Amino acid sequence: MAILKAVRGTRDLLPPETALWNHVEATARSVFARYGFGEIRTPIFEVTELFARGVGEETDIVSKEMYTWEDRGRAESEKGQNLTLRPENTAGVVRAYIEHRLDESGLLQKLFYIGPQFRRERPQRGRYRQFWQIGAEVLGPAWSGADSALRDAEVLEMLSTFLNELGIKGWKLEINSVGSSTDRPRYVAALREALAPVKAQMCDNCQRRAETNPLRVLDCKEPQDQATIEALPKIADFLDEASREHFAAVKAALDACGVEYIVNPRLVRGLDYYTRTTFEFTVPDGSGLGTQNALLGGGRYDGLSEMLGGPKAPGIGFAIGEDRLILTLQAQAASTCESKLDAFIAPIGVAQNPFALALAQELRRDGVRVEVGDGSFRLKKSFEAADKLARRMVIVGEDEAASGILTVKDFSAGEQTKVARGDLAEALRR
Structure with a gap:
């Protein structure tokens, strides 16, 4: 009889490696608590519409990567729900914010989570079909200060503290602004126009994204496409005055805290809900992640609550790929976690x-x-x-x-x- 093995793209986590996972998660809980965050635990599966509306139907996540099925009704005449294993957790956190009327407190909500997510993507180093994320969201009514540039900078400063306390070496913070809900459509239109005469010369993914989600073209890592991408319009040229002022305030607050950053005008997030500040933390080559060296990323999503049928609730959040974070710690030998007993x-x-x-x-x-x-x-x-x-x-x-x-x-x-x-x-x- 053949030996049963874990499904391709999944894996077991065993001692002593789990001691390192516990060390990472304990450090996250400790750091986040000092910044006033509390833990939220959302269901592992949600109605499919939540991700289609929140993440965006034309994103790779929704169009190609979700694990979705129809849940049968209890009676033959009863129509079942379309359900999906969560591919990310921001939409679920915002759904919980709306459902439990957290806006009625009038207070800023600072929530973090640790748990598995699921995507049917090609397995590669540090990427699995069941993967673990550590993430956090800050949201609330506008009068709670949820839309303030101070919140963006506070989240970024907290992440720099977390990485430093773990002992991650050589990390870099890249930031950009993708503008408001009115800036972004103007930029996407300009991108489509600029891509039209050159997309046929680009890789297959870029050709598809040029039609469905032009912003994702900027994420392409294919060497032969970089010169074409470099010549495309830049989002900074399409920002309105309010978006420029917001981004300037984020940079000023980071400067005051001594958090170093690089402005990357090509940095966009492919999910439909992102507005204004976007960011990524990367690590140097040789840190265990191969050519894809992004350790974590996130951004602001001021219109997501309304997109899901809730009240106006500006927000900003991030997600850390814990599998990739562990690989980096192991490659850099940065962890001081003691696995042996006393x-x-x-x-x-x-x-x-x-x-x-x-x-x-x-x-x-x-x-x-x-x-x-x-x-x-x-x-x-x-x-x-x-x-x-x-x-x-x-x-x-x-x-x-x-x-x-x-x-x-x-x-x-x-x-x-x-x-x-x-x-x-x-x-x-x-």
Whole structure:
């Protein structure tokens, strides 16, 4: 019988790697809490219309990548709903904001999430059909300050803090403005006109996007298309005065906080809901992501709530591809997350098992991470297991159990010492 394997484009996460995932998520929770964010957990599947209206029917996500099915009604005469595994989480967060009338508080809503998303895209390094995102959204009524350039800068400063606390090296922040809901259509029209005579010379994706979603042409990474893209009109030339002032205010606030950035006039987000500020954080070549070096991205979406039938609620948010973030940490060896346990308790003989388990209970209650062997193990087997799992080994023989003086072997130092039971927890934490 053939061995069953995980579906292509998905994977299992196993120890000790999951310790690094937990470290990343704990750091995110800690940093976001300092900025006043609370956690939101939305359903993994939503009605398909939410993404078609919010993300945009002509985006690659909606047209090619979503996992969608018709949910049968309970009776034959009952029409089922069209449901979709969430390909991104901003639309779901805004749907929750509308449904639960969070606008009625009059307060700014700062919400973050950690969880899986699903896209039927070609599997490649750091990209999976079930992938994990860490993201956050800031939205609320206009009088709450949700449309302020200060919020854009605060989100970007928070992200720089998060990456620094994780130890990510060499990150760069690129920013741009894609203008207001009136600026963008004028720019898209200019792009269509400029692309018309040259699109036939471009890659197949660009030829399709030139018709369906011209902004996505600017995302093309094909080397042969770069000269053509460089000659296309720039969004900065189509911004109205309010959009220019907003972008200038974002840059001034980042300057005041000492957050370095690069203005990239080609940086756009392909989703229909983005307005004004857009951004990406990238990492250098050799950081584990290959040629696609974007670590996270996001932007402002001032009209999304109205697009979904809700009240006016300007907002800004981002999503971090956690799979790609982990790859970067591993490639840069930036994580200080300790995966080994503090100690392995090795009873010598089954008669010492009860003492060893009671000692483990005592240490665990004192915050020490330990594993317990079995007295039936030969000493050599206990040494091998301890060396793989822990930084130290605590040997429990008849003499140790009787005297309360334990033998502790430190694998990194190559030393063996005697420690009194009352001092053991402190010694193992060092």
